């Protein structure tokens with residue numbers, strides 16, 4: 125009902141926004157288009173509770189998909205290393221790694237289903253079209269400077285020369301492509317030089333944000349802007 129009142133009051137504004145959105149889209153000025161979507165969102169969408177919960181869940185699910193993908197890379201790397209190495213004792217852990225790989229594959233499939241369900245459950249409106257549009261852009265996570273800096277600040281690969289975040293994804297793990305999580309194979313090697321991150325390093329690599337708690341922290345706000353609108 126609130127939306128209806130707004131639309132009656134500002135029909136001209138909505139027309140202008142539609143026009144501006146079309147211009148921005150066809151001219152390829154994608155960031156501007158996202159800003160326009162954001163403005164529409166603020167004007168027309170009022171149910172922040174629903175949207176905040178949705179945003180929190182989808183960002184967390186994306187992070188979990190990246191974790192699984194990065195852990196798979198770590199495990200595969202070690203299988204390769206131990207299998208080809210001369211340390212016979214180290215080879216004893218190979219069955220454990222193979223088992224873990226199978227479990228990770230199942231978990232990825234499960235999370236993909238959750239992700240698709242969340243996407244389908246997003247209320248139709250500017251936030252959904254904005255989110256979908258951003259995710260269709262090639263290498264969207266690399267075009268966002270805030271995300272790159274955030275990765276570097278958390279101790280991720282964007283702060284080093286390895287360029288792991290830029291490497292093309294496994295075609296079967298496209299949803300798992302993105303910046304470092306606590307499971308990143310390269311970060312694990314650099315920070316711990318072993319199998320597990322320390323709790324302190326894990327906390328650094330794991331961003332803490334909660335969009336369901338008001339008022340949002342500065343970090344939560346930045347996460348929302350970066351992951352949902354790809355704004356900096």
Ligand SMILES: [Zn+2]
Nearest residue numbers: 281304308311
């Ligand atoms: Zn990394």
Ligand SMILES: [Zn+2]
Nearest residue numbers: 281286288310
């Ligand atoms: Zn790296």
Ligand SMILES: [Zn+2]
Nearest residue numbers: 275282289303
């Ligand atoms: Zn990164």
